[in-house]
Amino acid sequence: MVLKIFFPQCCNRAESGLLVGRWISGHDSAVVLAVIHYPFIPGQVKQYIQQMQAQSGVELTVLGSWSLPKEGQESMESFLRDLSTIFPQQRWLQVSRQMGKMGFICEVVNRNQTALAPPILLTKKQNEEEEEKVIFVHYEQRKVMLSQLHPTESGDPDPNTEPSSELKQVFQTVARSQPLFFLDRYDDGPLKSTHWQSEGREASIIVELLKQASVPLCMLISWLLALWTWISVSSVSCRIFSLYPLRFLSSKLSTCVQISYRTEHMRTLSSPKPAAGHKQFMRKGNILVSFLVDVGLGILLMSWLYRDDHIATLANMLMPAADHVAKELEELLQWLMGAPAGLKMNRALDQVLGRFFLYHIHLWISYIHLMSPFIEGILWYGGLSVCLGLTFALSLLSDMVALLTFHIYCFYVYGARLYCLKIYGLSSLWRLFRGKKWNVLRQRVDSCSYDVDQLFIGTLLFTILLFLLPTTALYYLVFTLLRLVVVLFQGILHLSVDFINSFPLFAMGLRIFRPYRLAEGVKFQVLCDEPGTALHLLMEINPLKCSTVVQTYRTPTYSCYPRDSWAALVKKLFVGELIYPWRHKSTKAD
Amino acid sequence: MEDEAFTDISGKPISLDCQSHSSFCREFIISSPKVSMGKVMVYTCSVWLLAYAVFFFTQNTAVLSGAILVTLVGMMLHIHFVKVDHESLLVIGSLGIQVSSSYASGREITTFIEMSKIKDIVINEAIYMHQIIYYLCVLLKDPSEPDAVSSVVPLFQVRMSISQEPV
Numbered sequence: 001m002v003l004k005i006f007f008p009q010c011c012n013r014a015e016s017g018l019l020v021g022r023w024i025s026g027h028d029s030a031v032v033l034a035v036i037h038y039p040f041i042p043g044q045v046k047q048y049i050q051q052m053q054a055q056s057g058v059e060l061t062v063l064g065s066w067s068l069p070k071e072g073q074e075s076m077e078s079f080l081r082d083l084s085t086i087f088p089q090q091r092w093l094q095v096s097r098q099m100g101k102m103g104f105i106c107e108v109v110n111r112n113q114t115a116l117a118p119p120i121l122l123t124k125k126q127n128e129e130e131e132e133k134v135i136f137v138h139y140e141q142r143k144v145m146l147s148q149l150h151p152t153e154s155g156d157p158d159p160n161t162e163p164s165s166e167l168k169q170v171f172q173t174v175a176r177s178q179p180l181f182f183l184d185r186y187d188d189g190p191l192k193s194t195h196w197q198s199e200g201r202e203a204s205i206i207v208e209l210l211k212q213a214s215v216p217l218c219m220l221i222s223w224l225l226a227l228w229t230w231i232s233v234s235s236v237s238c239r240i241f242s243l244y245p246l247r248f249l250s251s252k253l254s255t256c257v258q259i260s261y262r263t264e265h266m267r268t269l270s271s272p273k274p275a276a277g278h279k280q281f282m283r284k285g286n287i288l289v290s291f292l293v294d295v296g297l298g299i300l301l302m303s304w305l306y307r308d309d310h311i312a313t314l315a316n317m318l319m320p321a322a323d324h325v326a327k328e329l330e331e332l333l334q335w336l337m338g339a340p341a342g343l344k345m346n347r348a349l350d351q352v353l354g355r356f357f358l359y360h361i362h363l364w365i366s367y368i369h370l371m372s373p374f375i376e377g378i379l380w381y382g383g384l385s386v387c388l389g390l391t392f393a394l395s396l397l398s399d400m401v402a403l404l405t406f407h408i409y410c411f412y413v414y415g416a417r418l419y420c421l422k423i424y425g426l427s428s429l430w431r432l433f434r435g436k437k438w439n440v441l442r443q444r445v446d447s448c449s450y451d452v453d454q455l456f457i458g459t460l461l462f463t464i465l466l467f468l469l470p471t472t473a474l475y476y477l478v479f480t481l482l483r484l485v486v487v488l489f490q491g492i493l494h495l496s497v498d499f500i501n502s503f504p505l506f507a508m509g510l511r512i513f514r515p516y517r518l519a520e521g522v523k524f525q526v527l528c529d530e531p532g533t534a535l536h537l538l539m540e541i542n543p544l545k546c547s548t549v550v551q552t553y554r555t556p557t558y559s560c561y562p563r564d565s566w567a568a569l570v571k572k573l574f575v576g577e578l579i580y581p582w583r584h585k586s587t588k589a590d
Numbered sequence: 591m592e593d594e595a596f597t598d599i600s601g602k603p604i605s606l607d608c609q610s611h612s613s614f615c616r617e618f619i620i621s622s623p624k625v626s627m628g629k630v631m632v633y634t635c636s637v638w639l640l641a642y643a644v645f646f647f648t649q650n651t652a653v654l655s656g657a658i659l660v661t662l663v664g665m666m667l668h669i670h671f672v673k674v675d676h677e678s679l680l681v682i683g684s685l686g687i688q689v690s691s692s693y694a695s696g697r698e699i700t701t702f703i704e705m706s707k708i709k710d711i712v713i714n715e716a717i718y719m720h721q722i723i724y725y726l727c728v729l730l731k732d733p734s735e736p737d738a739v740s741s742v743v744p745l746f747q748v749r750m751s752i753s754q755e756p757v
Contacts, residue, residue, distance in 0.1 A: 001684060002614055002683050002684040002685075004684070004685060028684070133614070135615075135682070135685065137685075164706060164733040164734070165704060165706060165707075165733070166704060166705075166706065167704060521701065521702050522702050523688060523690070523700040523702055524680065524682065524685075524688055524702065526611050526615065526617070526680070529611065529612070535611060535612040535614075535615055537682070537685075542700055542701075542702070
């Protein structure tokens, strides 16, 4: 078997000392974590290692000795071999390196074998093991410590069970040995060790300040949230008679849905405990960053709106726009009442339907004109709420569009109901025409003998409905198309809100600026080796692909997605059933 | 080291290089021929002649700039995403297998498969249009189920097959 030793790059030039690390069970490999330099007291080393083991939960041991003799120092071969008696181990590694040469030389001393095997075979085996079959895998300690190998285990895995993958064990060992890296050789302690901290890395003071400030900020946010829930609860309880309509309305208005969604996020963020596990940490980071970006974009939009009197221009544009839409609808109805596209309509029904819808439009326009002096005020105060985020602006826009095109929705409902009634009547009378009947009990078509007068009236009604069908069908078609246009526009707005809500900006930023944090795997490179030394490999971190990042770290939202497939939608349109194409995924039972 | 004349399934010549870093570590590199200048010139000239002919009829200079843009973008996309320069397979005993392909623009895609996930390496055959090609692939297994094959990963993705006797 080949012995693999994972050696940190920061210890390549460390002074001679003891190697501290962990043997990985199941695979023939060892991870070196730090080098403790001479002089040391063996008792103190053992105590230190036990202390570190208790703090970190990693099974640390002394793996062997490391010697990098400086100029003028004679080699300490015998001293190093004596060390193996002080720290009794199953296997003792003696790694040495000459200054100026790249390769390491490793000797493996196996204990406890001298008693078991016959001496001749033993020397041959030992020679073979000492000469080759050792791989040194160099890794960069700080990057491996901070990195997270994907795919991560979902849920909370039992920390005592070891993953069967060797690389995962290596990454976990380095990540958990953080207490070992607190003291290094520049500290005034009894032991001097070398690891990644000895290279000297500055921490950012802004990050430290932010970490200190985060706890009082979390307390503030949770207090504000408690206040908000108390207000909303009390306002609902004092209007208890209108509880049902309020609930229904708030589930339909996308602004209210967005508010409740953001409140959930704030609740997740405001817990003062640090995140347990990598997934929670990424979730919190994503929520925070997307919330900040959202608010930033909203404030940008707000500053554009309130500058140069844009609100007044918008309000002034709104009235003529509503008038224009109403005029276009009137012209459309006049066209339908004439001979649209060369089709000949039934005059009486045409006039009735056309006049009915025209009166409806007239009512609507009068109400809009009534509200026109307040429009600017409403827009002004509504614009203030945009500072809560761009998603709020888009949801508000979607709700406003829904309210302003309410008359189109009404027309669609009227047209659809009429058409639906006609279709059902026609199908039932068609069955009568053929002498059959729908059996409600058995849910099937049965034959039935009708009286002559039943047949007569049925045939009459059937003929009337059939010849009135083109008129109704045309009205239904026109208003369904208008309704679909509005639904499409609202759908686009909802999709963009969903995109802003769910895109993992923090994870993408991490992938772009610190690609070693999210690792898909590793890659190896063979370092130039010299004959007679062991094989040296360089292990680098292979970062995750961007598409995998987005897929893994998407924040789950109340996304709207199509309720029906295309075939079901077309069938519903044909029959005249009312369609509600978007369905909101509810995350909890309402 | 061994450089017999190999061709891939389209007939283009490729070369194979084996390096042995140690008794248990070997690397196999397959390189394909570089982009030929003649082909590049032919494509560019034909596109530009066509654009000039269209310009001659429509007198719209946007056609010319559009053609230049299309040529440049097409070339950049081709050398970055399509043209493979060499592919290598690094076998490290008791650690795993690393497969890497590097494109003409310098981009490298590397995948490392651990030893515990590898069930076997086999030569598989597939029907491609009118011929049967043989390709090398790795059978992967889930470490918790050592008997089931979880997926098949073909090596040397750029459809290279050695039509003469392999080493």
